[in-house]
Amino acid sequence: MITVVGTGTGAPLPEDVLAGADLVVGGRRHLEAAPVPDTAEQVVLGPLAPALDIVGQYVEKDRPVVVLASGDPGFFGIVRVLAERFGSERLDVRPGVSSVATAFARVGLTWDDAVVVSAHGRAVRTAVNVCRAHPKVAVLTGPGSGPAELGAALAHEPGGRVLVVASALGDPDREHVERVTPAEAAARDWGGAVSVVLCLDEARALGAVRTVAGPPPGPAGWALDETEFTHRDSMITKFEVRALALARLGPRLGDLVWDVGAGSGSVAVECARLGAAVTAIEKTADGVERVRANAEAHGVDVRVVHGAAPAALSGLDDPDAVFIGGGGRELPAIVTACARRARRAVVVAMAALDRVPAAREALVAAGFSCDGVLLQSSRLAPLPGDVSRLAATNPVFLLWGTRPPARTEGVAL
Numbered sequence: 423m424i425t426v427v428g429t430g431t432g433a434p435l436p437e438d439v440l441a442g443a444d445l446v447v448g449g450r451r452h453l454e455a456a457p458v459p460d461t462a463e464q465v466v467l468g469p470l471a472p473a474l475d476i477v478g479q480y481v482e483k484d485r486p487v488v489v490l491a492s493g494d495p496g497f498f499g500i501v502r503v504l505a506e507r508f509g510s511e512r513l514d515v516r517p518g519v520s521s522v523a524t525a526f527a528r529v530g531l532t533w534d535d536a537v538v539v540s541a542h543g544r545a546v547r548t549a550v551n552v553c554r555a556h557p558k559v560a561v562l563t564g565p566g567s568g569p570a571e572l573g574a575a576l577a578h579e580p581g582g583r584v585l586v587v588a589s590a591l592g593d594p595d596r597e598h599v600e601r602v603t604p605a606e607a608a609a610r611d612w613g614g615a616v617s618v619v620l621c622l623d624e625a626r627a628l629g630a631v632r633t634v635a636g637p638p639p640g641p642a643g644w645a646l647d648e649t650e651f652t653h654r655d656s657m658i659t660k661f662e663v664r665a666l667a668l669a670r671l672g673p674r675l676g677d678l679v680w681d682v683g684a685g686s687g688s689v690a691v692e693c694a695r696l697g698a699a700v701t702a703i704e705k706t707a708d709g710v711e712r713v714r715a716n717a718e719a720h721g722v723d724v725r726v727v728h729g730a731a732p733a734a735l736s737g738l739d740d741p742d743a744v745f746i747g748g749g750g751r752e753l754p755a756i757v758t759a760c761a762r763r764a765r766r767a768v769v770v771a772m773a774a775l776d777r778v779p780a781a782r783e784a785l786v787a788a789g790f791s792c793d794g795v796l797l798q799s800s801r802l803a804p805l806p807g808d809v810s811r812l813a814a815t816n817p818v819f820l821l822w823g824t825r826p827p828a829r830t831e832g833v834a835l
Contacts, residue, residue: 423486424477424508426501428518429456430492431592436516439488445480447473448490456490474507481508492617493591494520498540498562521618522560525588528599529620535629536560537637537675541567547739548676550575553583554699555675555723556637557623563616572619573607575739581723586620587612623723637675641695644668646688651716653686654708659747662799663771663818664689670769670822671743673698680741680764682731682756683748687713687724693745694722701738705730732759743767754780761788761823769822778819790823 425439435456440446446458447465458464465473480487494517495501501515526533537556541549542564549561553576561572569587576583585607590596596615607619645665648658659667673679673693681690684702690713694700702713702724710728717724727734732755744760746753746768753772760768761784768790770781778794785792796819800812 423514424481424489424504424512425487425514425516426489426491426495426504427516428491428493428495428499428520431519431521431524435490439516442486443488444485445477445487446490447477447487449492452490452492462488470503474503477504478507481512492521493518493524497522498538498542519592521562521588521591524591525560525586525599525618525620528588528591529586529601529622531558531622531627532629533558533560534635535632535638538562539676540564541572546571546575547678550739551676551678551699553621554579554678554725555694555697557581557626557723558629559621561619561621563619565614568616569602569607569612569619570610572621573602573604573609576604576621577608578725579604579723580725581623582625584622584624586622587616588618588620589615591617637697640697644692644696646692648688650720651686651688651691652712652719653688654712658686659688659771660799660815660818662815663797663820664692666795666797666820667745667769667771668692668696670820670824671745671767673700673743677742678739680735680738680744680760682735682744682746682760684713684726685709685747687716687726689745689747690724691716691720691722694724695720698742699723699725701725701727701741703727703729703731703734703738705734731756735759735763740765744769746770753777754784757781757784758788761785761790765825767822767824769820772819772821773816775819778821781821785821785823788823790825792821792823794819794821796820 429435437457443462445463450466453464465476467473477487491500497520522538536558537552538560539549539552540562542562546567553559585602588599645661673696675697677698679693679698679700681702684690684704687702690700690702704710704713710726713726740763742765744764782792796817798817800814802810803813805811
């Protein structure tokens with residue numbers, strides 16, 4: 423049997439479990455704080471594979487093993503690896519209080535509506551995008567993915583986020599919880615002790631009563647009617663076009679989407695409602711204000727960049743997907759710039775058929791597989807006498823490029 427004990431956030435160690443152990447595995451600080459019997463072998467966790475091999479030798483001989491872990495080891499913890507290697511039936515898990523629960527407790531907030539994302543041993547970009555899109559996020563940190571990196575990425579985002587940096591939680595001598603702005607976090611050297619960072623929009627941090635924990639459920643519908651947005655002279659991506667564009671963009675939690683030539687920001691808002699972080703690029707000042715007003719009306723965060731593409735794109739983080747709804751004569755250059763940087767997909771809406779070949783050529787040249795469709799719809803419109811007619815909308819050509827998935831020779835563990 424392998425007993426997995428969560429510790430490190432104030433929970434006392436069960437001495438009876440340790441007393442009967444033949445092998446105790448854990449981080450150096452956990453082992454130093456634990457009353458490990460002199461008869462037990464100790465393994466300090468570093469590289470995981472050698473430690474698992476030693477655990478396996480004890481398990482084969484049916485000798486008791488204790489693994490010491492931080493907080494709740496079933497929450498982004500070692501339980502997954504142990505269950506995969508030895509089977510869940512061989513585990514006796516004694517959870518402690520997770521660092522996330524402890525951090526929220528320290529600032530007096532519930533966390534049933536929080537989004538939790540791990541940046542430990544992972545690239546920080548997913549955590550950053552979740553923080554951009556949601557008002558209450560907990561980030562489990564790691565080397566190269568800590569407060570400084572989060573702060574640098576979030577320093578210019580809308581919404582006035584605050585970072586709560588929590589380290590050594592549960593240690594009466596070393597615990598430290600501090601509120602800082604993203605810019606302040608970016609300017610500091612935090613060392614390696616940080617365990618969790620809360621990213622909060624304090625105006626919305628209290629949240630509402632919830633039935634289902636975690637991120638809010640997705641919207642009940644999308645491809646909203648044009649009347650749901652403020653726009654100028656019908657200059658808005660029509661809902662039929664928006665529906666297919668959203669299907670090809672695939673916006674989701676952890677993604678970053680660009681809406682280039684945003685206009686009213688209808689595509690940007692819809693992507694944000696589906697959970698993605700969104701940056702809208704708009705060259706007109708009144709358009710910038712419309713995008714901001716529409717985002718606020720729908721309760722989502724959209725970063726708005728006032729400038730003309732492709733020049734305005736240079737300082738932005740690389741997107742997962744891009745929607746291009748404007749561009750004029752600069753469209754080929756804009757598509758080329760976006761295609762070079764998009765990780766997954768680029769979708770282009772064009773009213774002028776003459777611009778389709780150049781846009782398609784730019785996508786193909788960037789290594790995308792390309793497809794498209796001419797969308798021409800007719801909507802029901804009332805006539806006198808309580809009857810209806812079909813009113814044609816302007817045809818729009820929708821072109822999309824998809825980057826082929828990268829080939830991998832194997833998975834590194």
